[in-house]
Amino acid sequence: MSVIKGRQDGLFVSSTGTEIGKTIAVSGISAWFKAHMKRPPQVWKPVQSGVQLGDVIADSYRLKHGGWLTNVPEKEIVSSTFRAPLAPMAAARREQSAISYTSLIEEGRVRMGREGPLLIEGAGGVAVPFTPSKTMAHLAADLGLPMLIVAAPLLGTISHTVTAIHYARYCGVQKIKIVIGGVTPQIRDESLPDVKENAAIIEELTGVPVLGIMPWLPHPVTYSEVEWRLWREEWVQAMEEQTVWTDWLRQCLRT
Numbered sequence: 457m458s459v460i461k462g463r464q465d466g467l468f469v470s471s472t473g474t475e476i477g478k479t480i481a482v483s484g485i486s487a488w489f490k491a492h493m494k495r496p497p498q499v500w501k502p503v504q505s506g507v508q509l510g511d512v513i514a515d516s517y518r519l520k521h522g523g524w525l526t527n528v529p530e531k532e533i534v535s536s537t538f539r540a541p542l543a544p545m546a547a548a549r550r551e552q553s554a555i556s557y558t559s560l561i562e563e564g565r566v567r568m569g570r571e572g573p574l575l576i577e578g579a580g581g582v583a584v585p586f587t588p589s590k591t592m593a594h595l596a597a598d599l600g601l602p603m604l605i606v607a608a609p610l611l612g613t614i615s616h617t618v619t620a621i622h623y624a625r626y627c628g629v630q631k632i633k634i635v636i637g638g639v640t641p642q643i644r645d646e647s648l649p650d651v652k653e654n655a656a657i658i659e660e661l662t663g664v665p666v667l668g669i670m671p672w673l674p675h676p677v678t679y680s681e682v683e684w685r686l687w688r689e690e691w692v693q694a695m696e697e698q699t700v701w702t703d704w705l706r707q708c709l710r711t
Contacts (some may be wrong), residue, residue, distance in 0.1 A: 465710045466498075466574035468596035470624070472616040474580045477637030477670055478606050479515045481579040483522030484673070487685040487688040489694045489709060490524045491572070497709065498567055498574045499523050501534040502560050502595065503548075503586065505579065506541030509534070518675050520705065521684040521690075525573075535563060545585045557590040564599045569650060573709040576601065582620045584628075597628030600707055601707070606637040606670070607658070609651045612656055621662045633704060634658060634666040667701040 467485070471478045482499060488494045499519050507514035509530055516534040519525065519575055525533065536555065538547035548555050567574050573688035578584065583607065596603045603624055607617040617634060624632055637657060643651065654667040671694035676683040683700050 465572075465708070466568060466599075466601050467604055467705070467708045468575065468576045468578065468580045468592075468599070468601040468619070468629075469606065470578040470592050470596070471637070472581055472608060472613065472620045475518060476606050476608050478577050479518050480522070480673070480675060481604070481606055481635065481637065481670060482575050483519050483675070484671075484691040484695065485705060486519070486523030486525065486575055486694050488520075488705075491692045495572065496523065496528070498570060499525060499528075499533055499577070500564070500567055500574060501577045501579075502545040502563075502637055503506035503530050503536045503538070503555060503579050504534050505544055506540040507537065508539060509537055511563045512677055512679055514593055514705050519577065520634060520683070522675055522687060525686055537562065543584050545587060555586045556593075557586050557705075560586065564595070568599065574685050580666050582624050591627065593624045593627035593629055596624070597630075601616075602631035602633070603629045603632050603668075604667075607638050608665075609639045609643055609669075610647060610654070613654050614661070617658050618661050620656075632664050634664055635701060636666060636669045639669050639672055644672070667704055668698050671695070671698075 469478050469482050486499050488495055501515050501519060511517060516618050535646045538551055540547040540550040544555060577708045582593040583591050602663050607613050607619055623630055636651060659666055673691050676687055
C-alpha cells in the first residue's frame with residue numbers, strides 16, 4: 457500500500473503499552489493547538505474497545521472534552537467501538553466482526569484532505585493489531601505521519617521503548633519522537649533522576665529524541681464541562697513550559 461503524497465500535516469500518537477497517557481497527550485495537544493490557533497485540529501481514534509459511546513471513561517469522550525472539540529459529535533471522533541476490553545482485532549472478533557484496514561486507510565486519507573492538521577490516537581501500543589498483518593504502526597506509516605510514542609517512566613521502559621521504536625521503523629514509520637508519560641508527583645520527588653537517565657539511554661540506543669515529560673494532569677472522571685474546562689486551561693498553561701515538545705508540535709501541525 458502506497459504512502460499518501462501531498463499535504464501531511466498531522467501526528468500519530470502511540471505508546472509502549474496501554475494506560476500510559478496517549479489519550480491525555482492527544483486531548484492536551486488538541487486543546488493547546490486550539491488555544492494558539494483559535495480553531496481545533498481534527499482528532500481521530502480509529503478504534504476503541506472496552507467502552508461504549510458516551511461513557512465518561514471512553515477515549516472518544518475524553519478526546520472530545522479534553523481536546524476542546526466542543527462542536528464535534530463524539531461519534532465523529534471514533535470510527536469503531538467494541539464492548540470487550542480487548543485488543544481491537546480480538547474485540548471485533550468477539551462481536552463476530554472484523555476491522556477493514558483498507559477502510560481505515562481510506563478514511564485517514566479523507567480526513568487528511570480536510571482543513572486542519574490530523575491528530576490520530578492509536579489503541580494500546582505500536583504493535584496492537586487491526587488485522588493479522590496490519591498494526592497501529594502500519595497505519596501511521598501508510599498515512600505518512602510522524603509518530604509520537606508515549607513511554608512509561610521507570611523500570612522496563614528502556615526495553616519497551618527501544619522495542620517499540622524498532623518495530624515502528626520496521627513497519628515504515630520515518631519520523632519518531634518520544635515523550636515520557638505517567639510521571640506522578642511522587643515519581644518526580646523520588647525518582648526523577650532515574651526517569652532522566654532512562655530517557656538519556658533511550659536516546660543513546662536509538663537516536664530518537666525524548667522531547668520531555670508530560671504534565672501530570674489526569675483527566676477528570678466526570679461529565680462536568682466546568683471540570684473539563686479547568687483541565688484544559690491547566691494543561692495549556694503547563695505546555696508553555698514544554699518548549700522542546702511544542703516546537704516540534706508546531707513543525708508537525710504547521711502552526
